[in-house]
Amino acid sequence: MLRAADIVEDRFPAKGFYMYPWYGLDLIKRVIKHLEELLDETGHKEERYPSLVPLSVFMKEKDFFEGFQGEAYLITETLRKEKLDEPLVVRPTSETIMYPLWVKRINSYKQLPIKIYQTVNVFRLETKMTKPLLRLREVTFFNEAHTAHKNLEEAEKQVKEALKVYMKFYDDLAIPYLVIKTPSWDTFPGALYNYDLVTVLPDGKCLELGSVMNLGQKFSKVFDIKFVDEKGEWKHVYQTCYGISERAVGALIAIHGDDRGLILPPEYAPIQIIIVPIFYSDEQKNTVMKKCFNIKKNLEKEYRVHLDDNVEKTPGYKFHYWEMKGVPLRIEIGPKDIEKGEVTLFRRDLNVREKVAENSLLRKIKEIFSEFKKNLKKKAEEYFKKKIVIAKNLEELEEHLKNKPIIIPFCGKEECANTIENRFETEILGFIENFKEKLPEKCVACSSKAKHWALIGKTY
Amino acid sequence: MLRAADIVEDRFPAKGFYMYPWYGLDLIKRVIKHLEELLDETGHKEERYPSLVPLSVFMKEKDFFEGFQGEAYLITETLRKEKLDEPLVVRPTSETIMYPLWVKRINSYKQLPIKIYQTVNVFRLETKMTKPLLRLREVTFFNEAHTAHKNLEEAEKQVKEALKVYMKFYDDLAIPYLVIKTPSWDTFPGALYNYDLVTVLPDGKCLELGSVMNLGQKFSKVFDIKFVDEKGEWKHVYQTCYGISERAVGALIAIHGDDRGLILPPEYAPIQIIIVPIFYSDEQKNTVMKKCFNIKKNLEKEYRVHLDDNVEKTPGYKFHYWEMKGVPLRIEIGPKDIEKGEVTLFRRDLNVREKVAENSLLRKIKEIFSEFKKNLKKKAEEYFKKKIVIAKNLEELEEHLKNKPIIIPFCGKEECANTIENRFETEILGFIENFKEKLPEKCVACSSKAKHWALIGKTY
Numbered sequence: 001m002l003r004a005a006d007i008v009e010d011r012f013p014a015k016g017f018y019m020y021p022w023y024g025l026d027l028i029k030r031v032i033k034h035l036e037e038l039l040d041e042t043g044h045k046e047e048r049y050p051s052l053v054p055l056s057v058f059m060k061e062k063d064f065f066e067g068f069q070g071e072a073y074l075i076t077e078t079l080r081k082e083k084l085d086e087p088l089v090v091r092p093t094s095e096t097i098m099y100p101l102w103v104k105r106i107n108s109y110k111q112l113p114i115k116i117y118q119t120v121n122v123f124r125l126e127t128k129m130t131k132p133l134l135r136l137r138e139v140t141f142f143n144e145a146h147t148a149h150k151n152l153e154e155a156e157k158q159v160k161e162a163l164k165v166y167m168k169f170y171d172d173l174a175i176p177y178l179v180i181k182t183p184s185w186d187t188f189p190g191a192l193y194n195y196d197l198v199t200v201l202p203d204g205k206c207l208e209l210g211s212v213m214n215l216g217q218k219f220s221k222v223f224d225i226k227f228v229d230e231k232g233e234w235k236h237v238y239q240t241c242y243g244i245s246e247r248a249v250g251a252l253i254a255i256h257g258d259d260r261g262l263i264l265p266p267e268y269a270p271i272q273i274i275i276v277p278i279f280y281s282d283e284q285k286n287t288v289m290k291k292c293f294n295i296k297k298n299l300e301k302e303y304r305v306h307l308d309d310n311v312e313k314t315p316g317y318k319f320h321y322w323e324m325k326g327v328p329l330r331i332e333i334g335p336k337d338i339e340k341g342e343v344t345l346f347r348r349d350l351n352v353r354e355k356v357a358e359n360s361l362l363r364k365i366k367e368i369f370s371e372f373k374k375n376l377k378k379k380a381e382e383y384f385k386k387k388i389v390i391a392k393n394l395e396e397l398e399e400h401l402k403n404k405p406i407i408i409p410f411c412g413k414e415e416c417a418n419t420i421e422n423r424f425e426t427e428i429l430g431f432i433e434n435f436k437e438k439l440p441e442k443c444v445a446c447s448s449k450a451k452h453w454a455l456i457g458k459t460y
Numbered sequence: 461m462l463r464a465a466d467i468v469e470d471r472f473p474a475k476g477f478y479m480y481p482w483y484g485l486d487l488i489k490r491v492i493k494h495l496e497e498l499l500d501e502t503g504h505k506e507e508r509y510p511s512l513v514p515l516s517v518f519m520k521e522k523d524f525f526e527g528f529q530g531e532a533y534l535i536t537e538t539l540r541k542e543k544l545d546e547p548l549v550v551r552p553t554s555e556t557i558m559y560p561l562w563v564k565r566i567n568s569y570k571q572l573p574i575k576i577y578q579t580v581n582v583f584r585l586e587t588k589m590t591k592p593l594l595r596l597r598e599v600t601f602f603n604e605a606h607t608a609h610k611n612l613e614e615a616e617k618q619v620k621e622a623l624k625v626y627m628k629f630y631d632d633l634a635i636p637y638l639v640i641k642t643p644s645w646d647t648f649p650g651a652l653y654n655y656d657l658v659t660v661l662p663d664g665k666c667l668e669l670g671s672v673m674n675l676g677q678k679f680s681k682v683f684d685i686k687f688v689d690e691k692g693e694w695k696h697v698y699q700t701c702y703g704i705s706e707r708a709v710g711a712l713i714a715i716h717g718d719d720r721g722l723i724l725p726p727e728y729a730p731i732q733i734i735i736v737p738i739f740y741s742d743e744q745k746n747t748v749m750k751k752c753f754n755i756k757k758n759l760e761k762e763y764r765v766h767l768d769d770n771v772e773k774t775p776g777y778k779f780h781y782w783e784m785k786g787v788p789l790r791i792e793i794g795p796k797d798i799e800k801g802e803v804t805l806f807r808r809d810l811n812v813r814e815k816v817a818e819n820s821l822l823r824k825i826k827e828i829f830s831e832f833k834k835n836l837k838k839k840a841e842e843y844f845k846k847k848i849v850i851a852k853n854l855e856e857l858e859e860h861l862k863n864k865p866i867i868i869p870f871c872g873k874e875e876c877a878n879t880i881e882n883r884f885e886t887e888i889l890g891f892i893e894n895f896k897e898k899l900p901e902k903c904v905a906c907s908s909k910a911k912h913w914a915l916i917g918k919t920y
Contacts, residue, residue, distance in 0.1 A: 011564050013517055014548065017510035019561055022576075025508050048485045050477035050598055051581055057473055058539075069539040076536065078585055079518075079529040079549060088474065089539060090550075101479055104471050116482075121511055121581070125538055138510055 005262055005325045007253065008132040016130035016137030023325065026270035028246050032119055032141050034172060034268070035244055038165045044115040044145055051120070052088040053097045060096060061222045067189025068092050071124040090123045095190065095215075095241065098146055099223040106237065109150055109229045113158065117145040133250030134207065134460045141246040148220070148237040150229065155214055155238035159195070162212045162242040166197055169244070170209060174265065174377040175199055175251050176384035177209055180430030180455050185414050192216040196430060198455065200387040201254045204403045206429060206457040209251060210244040253326075255383065256376050262326025263348050265376060266369040273299060273365070274322040275307040278315045278334035292333050295343070295361070303365070323348060328372060329365065349375040390437070393444055397456070401426055405457030407435065409450035411443035420445050420456070429455045465722055465785045467713065468592040476590035476597030483785065486730035488706050492579055492601050494632060494728070495704055498625045504575045504605055511580070512548040513557045520556060521682045527649025528552050531584040550583045555650065555675075555701065558606055559683040566697065569610055569689045573618065577605040593710030594667065594920045601706040608680070608697040610689065615674055615698035619655070622672045622702040626657055629704070630669060634725065634837040635659055635711050636844035637669055640890030640915050645874050652676040656890060658915065660847040661714045664863045666889060666917040669711060670704040713786075715843065716836050722786025723808050725836060726829040733759060733825070734782040735767045738775045738794035752793050755803070755821070763825070783808060788832060789825065809835040850897070853904055857916070861886055865917030867895065869910035871903035880905050880916070889915045 002008040007024035020028060036046070052075065059065045073090040077083050091097055098116075106114065122142045126135050145162065149155045163179060170177050177197045188194045191213040198206050219225070220236040229235050256263045266272050275296055279288045292307050299305045306327075308318050315332070322330060323346075332344040342355045345364065349372045356364045391397035391406045400406055401424055410416070410428070417428045431452035443450045462468040467484035480488065496506070512535065519525045533550040537543050551557055558576075566574065582602045586595050605622065609615045623639060630637050637657045648654045651673040658666050679685070680696040689695050716723045726732050735756055739748040752767050759765045766787075768778050775792070782790060783806075792804040803821060806813045809832045816824045851857035851866045860866055861884055870876070870891070877888045891912035903910045 009561055009565070011561060012510055013560050014510065014512065014514050014546075017512060019510060020508040022505040022507055025506055045482040046485055047482055048480040048600055050472055050474065050479060052474065052477060052583075052598065054474050055539075065539075070542075072539045073535045073548070074537050074539050074541075075533045075550065077534050079515075079525075079532045079534050081534075082530075084585075086474075088533070090535065100473050101469055101471060105469065123512075125544075138512065140508055140510075 001261065001324075002132050002253070007249075007262070010132050014137075016126055016135070018132050018136065018138075020140065023270050024249075027264065027268055028141055028249050030268040030270070031173065031249050031252065032143055032246070035143055035165075035169050035248075036117070036119065038169055039117050039143075039145060042115075042161060042165055044117050046118060047116045048118050048120070049094055049097045049101070051091050051097075053091065055087040055089055057100055058089040058096045061190050061219055063218070064095060064190035068124075071126070073123050073125060091120075092122055092124045093142070093241075093243065094118070094120070094122075094144055094146070095219055099219050099225060099239075102148060102225045102237075103223055106148060106225055106227050109227050112148060112150050112227060112237065113154060114148040115145070115158070116147070117143060119143045131460065133246055133253070136246075139245045142243060143245065144241060144243040146239065146241045148225065148239050150227070150235075150238070152216065152238050155216070155240050158240045159212050159214050159242075162240065163195055163197075166210045166212065166242070166244065170197060170199075170248070172267070172373075173248065173252050174373050174380050175209070175248070175255055176380050178388075178435065178455060179433040181433060182430045183412075183414070183417060183428060185417070186430075188213045190215060190218050192218070195433070198429060199251050199255065200384065200405055200457075201251070201460070204387065204405070204458075206405050206455070206459045207247065207251055208459060209248060210242065212242040213240060215239040215241060255380055257326070258351070260320070260351070261324030263376065264326035264328060266328045266372050269326065269328050270304065271306045271322075271325075271327050272303045272369075273305045273329045273331060274318075274327045275305065275331045275333065276315055276318045276322070277307070277309065278332055280335075284335045287338060288333055288335060291338050295331065295333065295358075299362075299365070302362075319346070323351075329368060331361075347372075391444060392440055397444060398424065401456070405429075405455060407432065407453050407455055408444045409440040409442065410452050410454035411446055411448045412451045412454075413446070413448075416443060416445045416448075424456075426456050427459065429457060429459065431455075461721065461784075462592050462713070467709075467722070470592050474597075476586055476595070478592050478596065478598075478600075480600065483730050484709075487724065487728060488601055488709050490728040490730070491633065491709050491712065492603060492706070495603055495625075495629050495708075496577070496579065498629055499577050499603075499605060502575075502621060502625055504577050506578060507576045508578050508580070509554055509557045509561070511551050511557075513551065515547040515549055517560055518549040518556045521650050521679055523678070524555060524650035528584075531586070533583050533585060551580075552582055552584045553602070553701075553703065554578070554580070554582075554604055554606070555679055559679050559685060559699075562608060562685045562697075563683055566608060566685055566687050569687055572608060572610050572687060572697065573614060574608040575605065575618070576607070577603060579603045591920065593706055593713070596706075599705045602703060603705065604701060604703040606699065606701045608685065608699050610687070610695075610698070612676065612698050615676070615700050618700045619672050619674050619702075622700065623655055623657075626670045626672065626702070626704065630657060630659075630708070632727070632833075633708065633712050634833050634840050635669070635708070635715055636840050638848075638895065638915060639893040641893060642890045643872075643874070643877060643888060645877070646890075648673045650675060650678050652678070655893070658889060659711050659715065660844065660865055660917075661711070661920070662847075664847065664865065664918075666865050666915070666919045667707065667711055668919060669708060670702065672702040673700060675699040675701060715840055717786070718811070720780070720811070721784030723836065724786035724788060726788045726832050729786065729788050730764065731766045731782075731785075731787050732763045732829075733765045733789045733791060734778075734787045735765065735791045735793065736775050736778045736782070737767070737769065738792055740795075744795045747798060748793055748795060751798050755791065755793065755818075758822075759825070762822075779806070789828060791821075807832075851904060852900055857904060858884065861916070865889075865915060867892065867913050867915055868904045869900040869902065870912050870914035871906055871908045872911045872914075873906070873908075876903060876905045876908075884916075886916050887919065889917060889919065891915075 009019040
C-alpha cells in the first residue's frame with residue numbers, strides 16, 4: 001500500500017533502508033516543517049552538526065555508550081581497507097556530537113538558555129523486524145532538539161514546554177496519544193527521566209511518537225560544559241533533549257487511513273485537490289478539458305492542485321487511484337456538470353459526493369477543508385478509545401493482552417513490573433500523565449496502593 | 461573569520477567535519493533552496509534515497525568503484541564489534557544507491573525522461589588539507605540530480621539544460637565562472653564526459669563549483685535499467701547526473717567579501733537589515749528605541765530585520781560586527797535623525813552612508829536591494845578578469861603560474877598535457893567553453909594546431 005501510494009519504495013537492496021518518492025517525501029517534509037515551525041515559535045534555533053563522531057568522544061558518557069553500543073554503526077576503514085586514524089561512530093542521535101562543541105561555545109549565563117534543533121538522518125541497526133516509516137535502520141528525518149539551562153528548575157520547565165510543543169504537533173495531525181513517564185529502570189541512557197508520547201496502531205501495537213528527556217548534569221559533567229553564573233562562579237549546565245521522526249507520518253497514515261487507502265489532512269497533503277475530467281466524445285473532451293484547466297488555474301492560486309489528464313485511464317480508475325493516495329478533495333467535471341454550472345465534489349474525510357455550483361466552489365472548498373481535521377480527529381478519538389482497554393485485575397489483563405494495549409492501576413515498583421512482564425510476556429511502557437479516569441485503590445499485581453495508571457503493551 | 465561571523469564552527473574534534481550555527485545554516489539553506497527552485501522550474505522532482513549501500517552493489521560499475529575506493533567510508537561492524545552481514549558503503553555520491561531502484565521503477569518509455577534530485581549529506585575521506593565549506597569530509601548539502609532518457613541525444617540535451625541551470629544559479633549569486641569540459645583522461649568515473657563550472661578564489665586557486673556528467677549507458681548496462689520503447693523493444697536508458705554543494709556558499713563568501721568581512725546579497729542574507737539604535741541618555745534611549753521598534757515592525761512585513769538592542773555594546777562595535785557578518789543594509793537611528801525625520805543608511809555593497817527621509821525609507825531600501833546584485837556582479841567581474849592570465853607561450857605561463865590560473869591555447873593531446881603538467885607541477889583542468897577571445901594558431905606546448913583554450917591551475 002505504501003509503495004502503491006508512492007509514499008515509500010521498499011525494494012532497496014539493504015534491510016531497513018527505504019527510499020521516498022516525491023509524493024511521500026513532500027508529505028514528510030510538510031509534517032516535519034510544521035514541527036520546526038512550532039520549535040521556531042518557542043524560541044528554538046536551527047543548527048547543523050556532523051554525522052560522524054570519534055569513538056573516544058562517543059564513549060564518554062557511560063550509560064549512553066552502553067545503551068547504544070549494540071545499535072550504532074562504526075566506521076573503521078575506507079573501501080580500500082585503509083584504517084582510519086580513529087574509528088568514527090555514525091550518529092544514532094547527536095548528544096555526543098553537539099556537546100563537545102557546546103563546551104567551546106558556552107561561557108556565560110547570558111547565553112542561556114540555549115535551545116536548538118536539527119532535522120537529520122540517524123542510524124540504528126534495528127534487529128527486530130524493520131518496517132517502512134516505523135522501524136528503520138536509517139531514520140531520514142530525525143528532528144532532535146537540545147537545550148542547556150542555568151539550573152534544574154529551568155530544565156524541568158523546558159521539559160514541559162517540549163511536551164506542550166509535541167502535544168500541539170500531534171493534536172494538529174489529529175493523532176491521539178498518551179503521555180507516559182518511562183519507569184526509572186527503562187529511562188533513556190544518559191537521562192534522569194523521560195517522557196514519551198505513545199499512540200496505538202490498528203494492529204494493536206503501541207508506537208512511541210516522540211520522547212522528551214531531562215538529562216540533568218549527566219552529560220555536562222562528563223563533557224565539562226560550564227558557564228559563569230551571575231555571581232562569577234563556574235557551573236555545569238543542565239540539559240534536556242527531545243526528538244520526533246518520520247514515524248509521525250507512519251502514525252498519520254496508519255491511523256487516519258481506511259479500506260480505500262490513505263486519508264491526508266489538507267494542511268500536509270502534497271496534492272490537496274485532484275481534478276478528474278469526464279467525457280465520452282472528442283467534442284465533450286474539448287469543453288470538459290477547457291473547463292478543467294480554468295478551474296485548476298483558479299484554484300492553484302490558493303491550493304496544491306493536480307489535473308489528471310491521462311487519456312489512457314478511465315475516470316473510475318482515477319477515482320480509486322487518488323482516493324488510495326489520500327488526496328483530501330476530488331473535483332469531477334463532466335458535460336452535464338458544465339451544462340448545469342456545477343461540479344461534483346468527493347471529500348475524503350467523509351467519503352461522500354456532492355454537487356456544488358461552480359460559483360460557490362471556492363467557498364465550499366474552504367468549508368470542507370476547515371471541517372476536515374475536526375472530522376479526522378473525531379474518528380481518531382473513537383478509534384483510540386476502542387483500541388485501549390482498562391484492566392482492573394489480572395484476569396481482565398490476560399483476556400485483552402493479545403490484541404490491545406492495557407491500562408492498569410499500578411504501584412510503581414520494579415519487582416511488581418517484573419512479575420507482570422514475566423508472567424504475561426509484555427512490557428510496562430510507562431506511567432500515564434494525561435489519563436483522567438479516577439485511579440482505583442489497588443495495584444492489579446500486588447494489591448498494594450496504586451500510584452499510577454500504567455500502560456502495558458507491545459511496541460514497534 | 462568564518463567562525464567569528466557565525467558561518468562555520470571549526471572546532472569539531474574530527475578533521476574535515478564542521479558544524480553550522482544558525483546564521484551560516486540559514487544562508488546555506490537559502491542558497492541551496494534557490495538551486496532547488498531552478499531544478500523544480502525545469503521539471504525535476506525531489507526524491508530521497510538511503511545513505512548507505514551494500515558493498516557488492518557499490519562495486520558494480522568498475523570505473524566508478526576504482527574512482528571512489530580511496531575516499532569512500534566503509535561500515536563493517538557495530539560499536540560492539542559485531543560484524544554486519546554485508547559491509548555498507550557510506551555514500552560519496554548516489555549513483556549506485558539510486559540506480560538499483562530505477563531498475564524496479566522504470567518500465568516504459570512513457571515514464572521517460574526521469575529527472576530527480578536530492579539534497580543530502582555525502583562523505584569523502586579527503587586527504588588533502590580540509591577547509592570549511594570548500595574541502596569537507598562530510599558535505600552536508602550535496603544537491604545531486606540524476607536523469608534517465610530514451611536516447612543519447614536527449615541525454616545530451618539534458619546536459620545542456622543542466623549547464624544552463626547551473627549558470628543561472630551562479631549568475632544569480634553574482635559569482636563569475638568558466639565552463640570547462642574535463643579532458644578525457646580526467647573524466648568523472650563512470651561518465652562518458654563531464655563539464656565543470658570553475659571559479660577562482662582570492663588565493664589564486666581554482667574552485668570547482670559544480671559538475672555535469674553524461675553517463676551514457678555505462679551504469680544502465682551494469683545495473684540493467686531498461687525500458688520498453690514505442691516499438692515494444694527493451695532498451696537500456698541513457699543517463700546524466702550533476703551536482704552542486706555548499707561550496708557555492710564558500711565561493712560566495714570568498715569572492716564578494718572585503719577587508720571588513722562578508723558581503724551577502726539581500727536575496728540570501730539571513731538578516732537583510734540590521735537596525736542599530738544610537739543614544740547617550742536614558743531619555744534619548746526611550747525615544748530612539750520606540751522609533752527603532754516602529755521601523756522594525758514596518759519593515760519586517762517585507763524583510764528579514766534584526767534590531768540590535770544589546771545595551772552592553774557600543775554602536776561602533778555593532779557597526780563592525782554586522783558589517784563583518786555581511787548584513788546588506790544597516791539603519792542607524794539617533795536622536796538627531798529623529799528630530800529631522802530621517803534615518804542613516806549604510807549599504808554594504810558600496811560601503812557608503814547616506815541620510816534618507818523616514819517616509820521614503822521603503823522606496824530607498826527597494827532601490828538599494830535592486831542595485832545590490834548589479835554592484836556585486838560588477839566588482840566580481842573585475843576581480844575575475846584580474847585573477848586569470850592568458851599565456852601565449854611557455855615563458856608567460858611560467859611567469860604567472862605561481863599565483864594565478866592560466867588560460868592557454870592547447871592542442872588537446874594527452875602527451876602534451878603530461879609535458880606541461882610534469883614540467884610546471886600544475887594541472888590542465890579542462891577546455892573552456894565560455895571564453896570568447898579568438899584562439900591563437902598554435903598550442904603553447906607543442907606548436908601543433910591549437911584546438912581549445914585550456915585552463916591550467918591548482919584546485920581545492
